[in-house]
Amino acid sequence: MVAAAALAEVAAPAAAGAALDIEQVSHAFDIDGAELPVLDDVSISVEPGEFVALLGPSGCGKSTLLRLVAGLDKPKSGTLREDESRIRAPHPSRVVVFQDPTLFPWRSVWDNVALGLEAQGILKSQRHRVDAALDLVGLSDFRTAYPHQLSGGMAQRVALARALVNDPKILILDEPLGKLDSLTRITMQAELVSLWQRKGFTTLLVTHDAEEALVLANRVIVFSDRPARVKADIRVDRPYPRHRGDPYLADLRRQILGLLGLDATW
Amino acid sequence: MSTYSLSDGLASGAPRTSRAPWLATWIRESGVGVLASIAWIAFGFSCLWWQDLGDWSRTHSLGIAAFIIAAIALLGTVGADYLGSAGRGLRQRAPWLVALGAFLTLWEVATAKFAWLPLPFFPPPQSIIEVYTDDLPKLLDSVFASVKLQLGGCLIGATVGFVSGVSIGWSRAVGYWAHPVLRFIGPLPATAWLPIAFFTFPSSWSASTFLIALATGFPVTVLTWSGVASVSNAYYDVARTLGAKPSFLVLKVAIPAALPHVFVGLFMGLGASFAVLVVAEMIGVKAGLGWYLQWAQGWAAYANMYAALIVMSLLCSGAITLLFAIRDRLLVWQKGTVKW
Numbered sequence: 123m124v125a126a127a128a129l130a131e132v133a134a135p136a137a138a139g140a141a142l143d144i145e146q147v148s149h150a151f152d153i154d155g156a157e158l159p160v161l162d163d164v165s166i167s168v169e170p171g172e173f174v175a176l177l178g179p180s181g182c183g184k185s186t187l188l189r190l191v192a193g194l195d196k197p198k199s200g201t202l203r204e205d206e207s208r209i210r211a212p213h214p215s216r217v218v219v220f221q222d223p224t225l226f227p228w229r230s231v232w233d234n235v236a237l238g239l240e241a242q243g244i245l246k247s248q249r250h251r252v253d254a255a256l257d258l259v260g261l262s263d264f265r266t267a268y269p270h271q272l273s274g275g276m277a278q279r280v281a282l283a284r285a286l287v288n289d290p291k292i293l294i295l296d297e298p299l300g301k302l303d304s305l306t307r308i309t310m311q312a313e314l315v316s317l318w319q320r321k322g323f324t325t326l327l328v329t330h331d332a333e334e335a336l337v338l339a340n341r342v343i344v345f346s347d348r349p350a351r352v353k354a355d356i357r358v359d360r361p362y363p364r365h366r367g368d369p370y371l372a373d374l375r376r377q378i379l380g381l382l383g384l385d386a387t388w
Numbered sequence: 389m390s391t392y393s394l395s396d397g398l399a400s401g402a403p404r405t406s407r408a409p410w411l412a413t414w415i416r417e418s419g420v421g422v423l424a425s426i427a428w429i430a431f432g433f434s435c436l437w438w439q440d441l442g443d444w445s446r447t448h449s450l451g452i453a454a455f456i457i458a459a460i461a462l463l464g465t466v467g468a469d470y471l472g473s474a475g476r477g478l479r480q481r482a483p484w485l486v487a488l489g490a491f492l493t494l495w496e497v498a499t500a501k502f503a504w505l506p507l508p509f510f511p512p513p514q515s516i517i518e519v520y521t522d523d524l525p526k527l528l529d530s531v532f533a534s535v536k537l538q539l540g541g542c543l544i545g546a547t548v549g550f551v552s553g554v555s556i557g558w559s560r561a562v563g564y565w566a567h568p569v570l571r572f573i574g575p576l577p578a579t580a581w582l583p584i585a586f587f588t589f590p591s592s593w594s595a596s597t598f599l600i601a602l603a604t605g606f607p608v609t610v611l612t613w614s615g616v617a618s619v620s621n622a623y624y625d626v627a628r629t630l631g632a633k634p635s636f637l638v639l640k641v642a643i644p645a646a647l648p649h650v651f652v653g654l655f656m657g658l659g660a661s662f663a664v665l666v667v668a669e670m671i672g673v674k675a676g677l678g679w680y681l682q683w684a685q686g687w688a689a690y691a692n693m694y695a696a697l698i699v700m701s702l703l704c705s706g707a708i709t710l711l712f713a714i715r716d717r718l719l720v721w722q723k724g725t726v727k728w
């Protein structure tokens with residue numbers, strides 16, 4: 123298969139996932155002098171290669187937690203570690219795919235995907251990785267297109283390729299499929315699982331969709347309202363590919379929706 | 389002919405162009421070209437038919453040239469299908485040729501032939517042609533001096549403005565010091581510095597370069613700065629998680645994202661610098677088109693003034709066109725940009 127061959131090239135030294143330790147992290151924002159607590163003593167320990175989904179009410183602090191993991195912000199208290207080393211600043215071993223694709227409009231698709239390698243100064247010798255990443259998301263024909271010429275789903279795939287080309291040890295996904303139509307979504311969910319299975323990176327996925335969490339992740343963490351606390355930590359021991367109609371998953375889904383304050387009528 | 393086919397068509401209920409479709413097509417495609425040709429023939433006749441009221445040497449040549457243009461307009465539009473893109477371009481511009489021919493005819497008649505417009509102030513077309521043929525060396529010298537001054541000043545102003553705009557937008561410390569200075573001095577029209585500049589600078593040429601650079605630099609600085617300041621943090625976040633260092637953030641994120649703003653600043657700066665150029669040349673430099681205008685006015689050489697004005701407008705328009713071309717090249721990624 124083309125994709126498999128492409129994959130072998132992207133994952134040059136079989137990059138395995140890293141462990142992630144979030145220890146007693148609390149965070150707050152200052153809004154007009156008042157303090158808005160957002161994270162309250164959050165502790166999560168993620169094994170290398172795990173796929174963890176984070177679920178919680180909107181505005182509870184999920185994106186904030188992801189920014190801390192990425193190293194874009196520093197927590198008010200607590201520590202975050204990637205493989206025992208403390209996270210203090212962003213590093214390409216932890217790459218974020220945001221809800222908006224945030225492609226650089228002045229760069230072609232190829233140049234957008236090449237961004238990470240260029241920033242790290244290794245693009246000259248690693249150009250084939252960009253081509254391979256584009257192959258992987260099926261957008262090789264659009265390498266010279268500009269972002270404004272892409273559909274929403276294509277743009278999000280470019281954003282995914284831009285992340286994957288760096289061989290991240292931890293892939294951080296902040297509702298990356300939230301704005302896509304349901305058909306594209308289901309396709310991209312399947313692509314995500316097979317990518318994760320083949321490459322073995324640790325995945326942190328924020329989603330507002332309990333079903334998506336259960337189809338993709340082997341662990342689902344449910345947060346409380348703001349300030350976010352870990353309300354439940356649910357293991358999903360089901361082989362892949364998973365089926366949406368699976369009664370075991372349906373049961374878990376009811377349980378999760380209950381935790382989020384929704385009736386079981388769903 | 390077309391009236392006939394129209395009534396005929398109505399009577400029989402058939403499509404009205406069925407009788408002579410080629411004629412309708414021909415009139416639609418080449419009719420304006422024929423009109424253009426007629427307008428230019430009229431201009432040619434207006435030159436040659438009556439006696440000139442004044443003493444101008446180029447009337448005859450101008451008439452001949454008008455006939456040649458008329459011939460080109462006619463053959464070019466009628467035979468456009470065989471001329472490729474040149475033919476298509478000519479057809480598209482044919483309405484303008486009509487207007488231009490009519491205007492020149494009117495101008496010729498109103499000035500050289502009947503003097504409906506007072507004569508020394510409204511010179512006829514042939515006297516302006518005469519300037520271009522007889523006073524060419526001086527005019528070229530002036531053009532060269534103007535372009536040199538303008539180019540130097542603009543390049544310095546744009547470069548300094550761009551660099552300082554990026555620094556102010558990027559660095560809080562630079563912004564702290566530069567912002568008040570910019571606010572205090574920037575809005576001052578560059579021409580207000582003129583008297584001071586001309587006695588503090590070693591030469592009038594360097595003083596004018598400084599003034600042109602100032603006029604260009606201020607809008608470029610402000611717009612570059614606002615462009616850099618308005619870059620969305622999301623871009624920086626993406627670049628930082630991908631391993632970007634500060635230099636990459638400035639050169640590969642902030643500057644390209646701010647570039648559309650920078651070009652707005654460049655357009656404003658270029659416009660402002662034209663005004664400064666002309667004033668500086670009139671008052672200080674004693675060379676260039678501004679000075680040529682001044683000199684022509686002193687000698688009541690009105691034809692020379694119009695001739696210089698036409699050259700000046702071509703140069704300014706050319707500079708703007710060039711800037712648009714550069715912008716379109718650099719900003720191909722933008723959709724829906726204005727065409728100049």
Ligand SMILES: Nc1ncnc2c1ncn2[C@@H]1O[C@H](COP(=O)(O)OP(=O)(O)O)[C@@H](O)[C@H]1O
Binds near residue numbers: 151179181
């Ligand atoms: N940079 C910021 N400054 C101030 N408040 C913020 C900032 N970012 C997020 N917040 C606030 O923190 C809370 C949590 O936000 P977020 O983590 O984005 O929630 P979500 O769980 O929906 O991703 C929200 O109430 C939001 O208004």
Ligand SMILES: [Mg+2]
Binds near residue numbers: 184185296
């Ligand atoms: Mg969010």
